Amino acid sequence: MKLYGYWRSSATYRVRIAMALKGIDYDYEPVNLLKGEQKSPAYLAKNPNGLVPILITDDGAALNQSLAIMEYLEEAFPDPSILPCDPIARAKARAIAATIACEAQPLMNLRIQKYLKEEASLDDIAVNSWLNRWPGSAMAAVEKMTAETGGDYCVGDTPTIADACLVPQWFAALRFGIDLSGLTRLNEVYERCIALPAFEKAHPMNQPDAVKG
Amino acid sequence: MKLYGYWRSSATYRVRIAMALKGIDYDYEPVNLLKGEQKSPAYLAKNPNGLVPILITDDGAALNQSLAIMEYLEEAFPDPSILPCDPIARAKARAIAATIACEAQPLMNLRIQKYLKEEASLDDIAVNSWLNRWPGSAMAAVEKMTAETGGDYCVGDTPTIADACLVPQWFAALRFGIDLSGLTRLNEVYERCIALPAFEKAHPMNQPDAVKG
Incomplete structure (x- = not known):
């Protein structure tokens, strides 16, 4: 999987934590927000919102929104869980x-x-x-x-x-x-x-x- | 269950839709935002955020945040689902x-x-x-x-x-x-x-x- 993000982006940081807690390896592709790279045509084709992060799954789907990505990770890689059981x-x-x-x-x-x-x-x-x-x-x-x-x-x-x-x-x-x-x-x-x-x-x-x- | 909300609140409206799609009956307790009822001590004791909605479950738990409430409803009442299978x-x-x-x-x-x-x-x-x-x-x-x-x-x-x-x-x-x-x-x-x-x-x-x- 590949994570497009920015080092200081709060939403990217959330997804990095979730992936690290689950021990998931991934490639990291920086998107320089200060240079406006999130507004490039190539990036907007992946995420029309023009925001980081996006996670490219192994089958090529581009997932955006950190909360949705974390729920995806929880379902695809349930162990260890990042949600309580109750x-x-x-x-x-x-x-x-x-x-x-x-x-x-x-x-x-x-x-x-x-x-x-x-x-x-x-x-x-x-x-x-x-x-x-x-x-x-x-x-x-x-x-x-x-x-x-x-x-x-x-x-x-x-x-x-x-x-x-x-x-x-x-x-x-x-x-x-x-x-x-x-x-x-x-x-x-x-x-x-x-x-x-x-x-x-x-x-x-x-x-x-x-x-x- | 009891839903505390306000007729025109967008987040309350989301939860009402989710409950209606699932055919879940509930009591509705209006919280008049224009009168500031969301800031009353009684309401803040249920939701320190002072926002609507909250859902009181049958065992008395007070759940806030519409996205979290909808995920709870999906898990507690899976049929019909309000999430795709894939x-x-x-x-x-x-x-x-x-x-x-x-x-x-x-x-x-x-x-x-x-x-x-x-x-x-x-x-x-x-x-x-x-x-x-x-x-x-x-x-x-x-x-x-x-x-x-x-x-x-x-x-x-x-x-x-x-x-x-x-x-x-x-x-x-x-x-x-x-x-x-x-x-x-x-x-x-x-x-x-x-x-x-x-x-x-x-x-x-x-x-x-x-x-x-």
Whole structure:
């Protein structure tokens, strides 16, 4: 399989974590978002959304949307699982993943921040206020959700898709100056995750297209 | 089961469609977003995110996030299915659902439009431009995705979670003046869906909390 992605893309990072947790080997094809490679005709032919990542399966299908890709991986490579067995716990893990993927990340990704600054003329203080209001409050909700579901990880004592979404979100939130100081439980989960080899392998700085320094 | 929701909420509408397609009976508990009932302590105790919908299962679990709820329903009530059988087609249906739930709806829901107007001081023209740029381009991507996957519906010839997301998104897009004129395939799918009894039952205007006229 081949993963098209970008080292610092939150959605690509989620899929890298899922694949690393499952021990799946893949080729990695960088798509330089800063150079606009996601808008090239060749890339748009694979993903009309012009977003990363996409996963090319062994039979040549191009799959997009990180949540959908992770569900595909879970069905195609069930062991080890990245969803709990219990139906309610599965729903809770998916709800945490969706809270991050639907309420937090879409409101902070680069194209939106760029639009807010350049088209809506928001200054840096106003953009920071936006980031704390929307992605910030979504993360505060996840902190409360994990109070009910969490063990060592977001849901129970094994990493799930919830953690595969949390870690990239936390990484991006730190980068963009979102206040995480009250989120003590999520901070513990984050630290526990990044100490695992699978999360280390998936880390942006460990990708071939990472820009260092 | 009991569904807490709001008649015009896109995410609630998705879950109503999924339940109607599966023929699942449930009690409906309106949460008046205009009165701020989603921020009441009683509601926040059920869903710290302060968003609708939540589904209370027969054993009392409170499930949030429409994508997670639909996956729960699919697992708990597999027949009739709202996902294709084929693994790649399943991934494509989930990708369309996620494109709507992650790229379109989060950037157009009421709280975001209100913030853009009141906090970011965007005028109506600028807000309309935002809506066409972000939710609009996500829907254009879905139009292209369904060119590959579509039959009578978004993916194949049976309604799936992709259609359960498309129809509420289309309804909201019409309401907020997003230009849908180029999306001929999606328009056909939308018209085909709303002619079905399950989609009719789930329609906002057919809910007990609908405000008519």
